[in-house]
Amino acid sequence: MEEPDLFTAAAEERQEKHPASTPLAVRMRPRTLDEVVGQGHLLGPGAPLRRLVQGGSGPAGPSSVILWGPPGIGKTTLAHVVSQATDRRFVELSAITAGVKEVRAVIDGARRASGGYGKETVLFLDEIHRFSKAQQDSLLPAVENRWVTLIAATTENPYFSVISPLLSRSLLLTLQALTDDDLRGLLRRAVADERGLGGAVSLPEDAEAHLLRIAGGDARRALTALEAGAGSALAKGEGEITLATLEEAVDRAAVTYDRDGDQHYDVASALIKSIRGSDVDAALHYLARMIEAGEDPRFIARRLMISASEDIGMADPTALQTAVAGAQAVALIGFPEARIVLGQVVVALALAPKSNAAYLAIDAALSDVRAGLAGPVPPHLRDGHYKGADRLGHAQGYLYPHDLPGGIAAQQYAPDAVHGKRYYEPTRYGAxxxxxxxxxxxxxxLRGESDG
Structure with missing residues (x-):
């Protein structure tokens, strides 16, 4: 017989005896694909997940699936549904707590279950992006030999966070954020369903609308807030979750931003692009989202210093000084006061004149160097401070600019290979x-064309 999962069995028994003690989001977890909200592009007839559930992995089916999407849209739920619908052995690991040892133990168990009982294993690995390259490498034999059907979930772009060999052997499925209609149906089902609130309270439209606003497309967040509102209403002896009761229970809207997930990069990118586009209000909005989500203020300050040079540059050379001073202040005082400093820097950068000429100039110069356009340093610029340098012609004929009117000497500075090249093409904006x-x-x- 297969070794029993005592922890899972105990949890399921406890849930059956005391359902109210289980979080609403867990109680409302779909049991079939038809109960899953959203993701119609993956669940329709003939769609990848529908085939995985109905037809199994098999010789022609996928042996590994990577689910990519923001938090709270059903990655874990889909993995559970796949395992239940196909009556496979289901093992769940989190990359936060598991290592190579745990992965190998699961693979060994899968091989025994397959050889001894003819039962396939679904391995659900949550947050695979947290696994190192070596840890992800340990999954390859099991995936290649189909010892397990791997379903991995990630909130970060898998092209950056998952190793190429595993990515090439997997079916990458991008999950879409849940719409308000998706969440509205889920909330109404949770209110009425016996697994949920069982009709103990009603949800007026204004309270429902507030739940949709604070959920930000996250089903888990929506159900957690609904449960908090219902608990508060029932404690007051109220038959409905009024907007006032809900606001009191939830306290404030949760920010739609996961600082450890893909949105970490999306919101940071939006901040910088808003500064580049001179939209000071949008830039402050994204800054506020990063602060409210608990982003490291040093990360924000670093991005602002880069923006000061990349997007403003010589149009306002003081922008970099402002950003550096802001970064130093942030390091000294920290939150909550650091928000004031960051806000000032963002306003200054957003409203500054813009130029990327310096940024383009250094990249153009680097491109030529990498292409081999270097060449020897002109002899008159070479070091002449050693014995025998004059016999080699080094430093001979060099014109000392400080001895000349205007402090500029008409002589060649660049190697022959790039002599006459213009890398810096200044704009006519600001300074x-x-x-x-x-x-x-x-x-x-420098070309000797002017004396003034």
């Missing part, structure tokens, strides 16, 4: 307009 004029005059002097 850079003045630097553009300076650059033209200096270039003319």
């Amino acid at each position: 850079e307009a003045r630097y553009a004029e300076v650059a033209e005059r200096v270039r003319a002097r």
Whole structure:
């Protein structure tokens, strides 16, 4: 016989005897694909997950599936439904707590179950992006030999967080955020269903609308807030979850931002692009989301320093000074006061004139160097401070700019391979307009075309 999962059995028995002690989000977890909300592109007739459930993995089916999407949209739920619908052995691991030892133990158990009882194993690995390369490598033999049907879940882009060999052997399924209609149906079912609130309270439209707003597309968050509101209403002896009761129970809206997931990068990107686009209000919105989600203020400060050079540059050379001063202040004082400093820096950067000329200039120069356009340093620029340098012609004929009118010497500085190349093309925005004029005059002097 298969070794019993005593912990799972005990949890299921406890849930059956004391359902009210189990979180609403767990009680309302779908038992079949038809109860799953959203993800119609994966669950319709002939769709990948429908085939996995109805036809099994088999010789032609997928042996590994990676579910990618934001938190609370049903990745864990789908894995449970797959295992239940196909009557397979189901094992769940979290990459936060499991390591190579645990993975190998599951694989060994899967091989015994397959050889001894003819029963397939579904391994659900949550947050696979937290696994190191070596830990992900340990999964490859089981996936290649189909000892397990792997269903891995991640909130981060798998092209960055999952190793290529595992990704190439997997069916990548992108889950879409749940719509308000999806969540509305889920909430109404939870209110009426015996597994949920069993009609003990009603949910008026204004309270339902508030739940949809604070859920941010996250089913788990919506059900958790509903449960808090219902508990508060019942404690007051009320038959409905009024908006006031719900707001009191929930306290405040949860921010739609997971600082450890994919949205960490999406919101940071939106902040920088809003600054680049000079939309100060949008930039402050994204900054507020990052702060409210508990983002590391040093991470925010680093992104702002980069933006000051990449997007503003010489259009306002003081922008980088402002960003660096802000980063130093943030490191010294921390939250909550650091929010004031970050807010000032974001406003300054968003409203500053923009130029990416310096950023483009260094990248163009790097591109030429990498392409082999380097060449020897002109002899008159080479080091002449050693014995025998004059016999080699080093530093001979060098013109000392400080000895000349205007402090500019008309001589060649760049190697022959890139002599005459113009990497820095200043804009006419902000302070850079003045630097553009300076650059033209200096270039003319270097070519010997002007004395003034």
